[in-house]
Amino acid sequence: MPELLFKTGEGETRIFAAPDETLLAAARKANVAIDAPCSGNGVCGKCRVCILSGETKAPAPKHLTKEEFDQGWRLACETTALTDCVIDVPDIASAYRRRMKTADLSSGEELELFRSVGASLAEAGLGVDSGVSVVAVAMDEPVAGDGLPDNERLARAVQDALGTEDEPEVPFFCLKKLPGLMRESGFSLKAVVEEKGGRAKLLDVLAPDDGTPPAGLAVDIGTTTVAAVLCDLTTGEILAKASSGNGQIRYGADVINRIVEQGRPGGVARLQDAVVRETLVPVIEAICAESGVPASHIYKVSLAGNTTMEHLLLGVPAEYLRTEPYVPAFFAAAPLDPAEIGVRLAPGCVMTLAPNIGSYVGGDITSGALASMIWDSDGPDMLIDLGTNGEIVFGGREFLMSCACSAGPAFEGGDISCGMRATDGAIEKASIDRETMEPAFGVIGDTAPVGVCGSGIIDVIAGLFEAGIINGKGRFVRDGRRVVRDEFGAGYVLAFGDESGTGRRLVLNETDIDSFIRAKGAVFSAIMTLISSLGFTASDLNRISVAGGIGSGINVANAIKIGMLPDLPLDRYRYIGNSSLTGMWAHLTSRPAAEKLGEISSSMTYIELSTEPGYMDAFVAACFLPHTDGSLFPSVTGGAK
């Protein structure tokens, strides 16, 4: 058996490869992270590694230039070792693992989204009101004749302090520390309590000088990115934020590949481990380090993900989500202690999952709908969440309907040869000079570009189209220094080797543009199908909230130019960021908001697009820049057909 030595930015790992085992399969076994959005089907070309020594067997290169192939580059998913090999795993391939980010909240940009949602909710009567408070209690010291046990002494003092009807129960983990704590503190201490329906629940007891705020964690488990904020449950204040790529990515970029992998032997545990131990736990560690709040002070968790992500997170078999009749194990899971899935926070911590409403419209969307305020509007309004999938909510106070469109992972940089997620090195804004055809970029982290994320791709395609470099079909119709034609067809050079952060040329080619046009077509046709199903037209839309992790916000004007969003005045649009996360923050910090989430999810109807008459025609018609029916985009076409 050939021995493989993987070299990554994190160190070296050796493993013996089984006969005919691909480098990707061996790497997974050895816990060496290699990005594989297509789950190793040889489709996406993202799992490229460089063979430094040794003999390998691989098919003719499809995603690699001849030059790259000659340099030793291979796709790990279709390469097997014939002899011992030394394999370099480039940073970009395993970067999702180290892309742990804690947000610099001082900039205020991140915070503004939460503040704005908080203000809107408060105006609607759903302001910060978690029911959690910290009460200082002073008790009489026991003396002969007053032998009240410690737990009853505390319970009585808390009841007195709160004026509740009953004494709270003192749970086991508080009981354990109570005798020592009471006597060290001279029978004065702080009780962390949660009021609920007139009753108080004791969450913790703390020393009187313990100033740590009682914390709650809001989490969004995205297919691509896991993000969390820690907040003070008494004030709602955000204490820290962190995010990371979802460790499940090496089992596929989209939910279908993940479900397939979960169905294999040991898959349920493997997928759960990837998102919990490899992703969520480090995110929480980062957030605790950043905020100085220990995990043992996190008393509540509100978490949202799409239906598949919530299943995989809990380790609940998800395979019946992708086979007829597409039945999930749950829409709303009973609250649980996160320790049950291996996340150790405060003992007795309660984790609530946002309810799903369909197999492909999940808790992230109900949570996002809460944050978007669509439920409080005269409407009709719309929420468009552009993540690995696209989901759309349409309606207002009177009705709410939703659908999912299989946009594919293009908005997260998947399916695009030079695509990447919105992290350091990603081109997130772009413009192209009509004359010189030269680009200008905004790159996350202000570094040389290593790839392009969703918002950047929209800008680039809009720029190429406006400059007449590509036509409505996405074909290159102009030549220049940056237009190249090679074995992958024509493409636009975003960065030459000496301009890029990797030393490799970054090219957006016709195949990439095709993928993206299909993705934007899926979104636009879904929007139109939803609107017209109730007899509305696009111009009836009052306010459109765009959410999702496609950068620090998309350029809506450009999105309209390429026919992705309806051609409406720009002031009807607003970018609301990760609305699943802000919704969970609201759920965590406001009991009335949590109740509202329940109402939203039980009233929202789900439209299955694939069975909706006319959807397929609408989709095909939308796979053009901006649209085969130019009259839908008068601001772009001047009204011409």
Place this chain on the structure above:
Amino acid sequence: MPELLFKTGEGETRIFAAPDETLLAAARKANVAIDAPCSGNGVCGKCRVCILSGETKAPAPKHLTKEEFDQGWRLACETTALTDCVIDVPDIASAYRRRMKTADLSSGEELELFRSVGASLAEAGLGVDSGVSVVAVAMDEPVAGDGLPDNERLARAVQDALGTEDEPEVPFFCLKKLPGLMRESGFSLKAVVEEKGGRAKLLDVLAPDDGTPPAGLAVDIGTTTVAAVLCDLTTGEILAKASSGNGQIRYGADVINRIVEQGRPGGVARLQDAVVRETLVPVIEAICAESGVPASHIYKVSLAGNTTMEHLLLGVPAEYLRTEPYVPAFFAAAPLDPAEIGVRLAPGCVMTLAPNIGSYVGGDITSGALASMIWDSDGPDMLIDLGTNGEIVFGGREFLMSCACSAGPAFEGGDISCGMRATDGAIEKASIDRETMEPAFGVIGDTAPVGVCGSGIIDVIAGLFEAGIINGKGRFVRDGRRVVRDEFGAGYVLAFGDESGTGRRLVLNETDIDSFIRAKGAVFSAIMTLISSLGFTASDLNRISVAGGIGSGINVANAIKIGMLPDLPLDRYRYIGNSSLTGMWAHLTSRPAAEKLGEISSSMTYIELSTEPGYMDAFVAACFLPHTDGSLFPSVTGGAK
């Protein structure tokens, strides 16, 4: 550092002894079990080991004959090694560890006690009614158009089957197995549910052919012995029983020594580990093996112990129980998941502890009071629990009062040189021929005797007194083959070396008899103090239930002869076995009985004997055979003073 090699019946263990470290201390570190009822204070003489090779340092022998000392016998607690040593740990010293007993329920003796309590409770309207049932549910298979999630499908079916108002919540651990189970079973399965206040709680989901009964565990955590029964929650039927010595014994025979040890660094965890991991977990393993019911099918636990035992079990600091003003951390602890203390049963299993009512009258007594039916009697009745401590409950339907007397561990064989617990090899019944002075024994397990347990000691002392071998002060006043006088004073040879199971002579000496007279005096004076505090006399007592682990029952006539129990007609007495355990069985299997336990504990008053006027005088007067006031025992003395 000298290296010690301990040889036990279980194998060999090596450890280096720290300077001046006793053999007992080193053995504890090495996890070699040596019995040390006095917790290593050189008082009880139970930790004897034999030095096979090597030099040791030890004080002049106090509990050993010169012959034994010369043979190499030492007390581990007061001996240090000067060189490497090989040390034989005799079976009897570590026997408590291997005394795991599963009861042969076919004999019916054990079962009869439960049946009798069950019948009495049923008569009083507190029959078997745990609220737990197994319902078979058949669901419609999901089809297109019926995409109800698995958890809602199940919840609806269970609600239909039970006719409850609400659908039950499907907890996390059921959710995890639900998708697979439903589809493997063709959407038919068994639901284990608990009804409580009109609502159903889902405890488990099982395959339709799973015939395992839903089980509950009743546990008595005695200072000396831990006993448990497993029962079918739907019928109350006892499925298996097991018991074991409490692994905490090596830290002292009585609660005070255990509390002292718990207060030392790491003591809380050490004492908890000894009773949980070393004792309770193996007891449960034995009971599961015996019954064929896996631990994952145990859904409820009802557990009783004295106040200290309940604290130590939970790992809750107990030191304030022995320092003024003697305040426990709890009387009634909130129910908890046994997994929180390291006992893994069904996920979501709920363990309820019997409520304590005082620092020295614990849940074992409130549980025993429930089983004794004293609360249902016109009374006044009495419950006398003779364990490591003696506790007494006095009263009936109108009132219940209780007290504890520090009888010491004599009833469990402690404080007695040849004493042992009621397990194999223990003399549990005895008579002594008045003429020949020769003894006749009943020995547990029908083996040669290795020691004498509480019920046997009562018989022996009664026999010695009746035969005129000892006088009222417990001094030897007759000579014969079996009366010896050596460095420990006079004594009666229960078994010569060739008659005993150890090859060593078994002697009950005057010091032992003194200890026992003080113990029985403490019990009798407590009984009388309690009775007379309300102006009653002993003859008012209607029914006296004697409980406790002092053998398969004591000979009440003999106990009266030595002045331990009031001189009343024998038919007023009955032996009710381990009433703490039967009480917990009732608590587990009957919701009304559980409610009754709450009433009992909140209505029972606690008398602190040490502050009760007259108690010390009564105690001193009772330290005589049968009593300094002979008129209290007319059947023994013929009424003479």
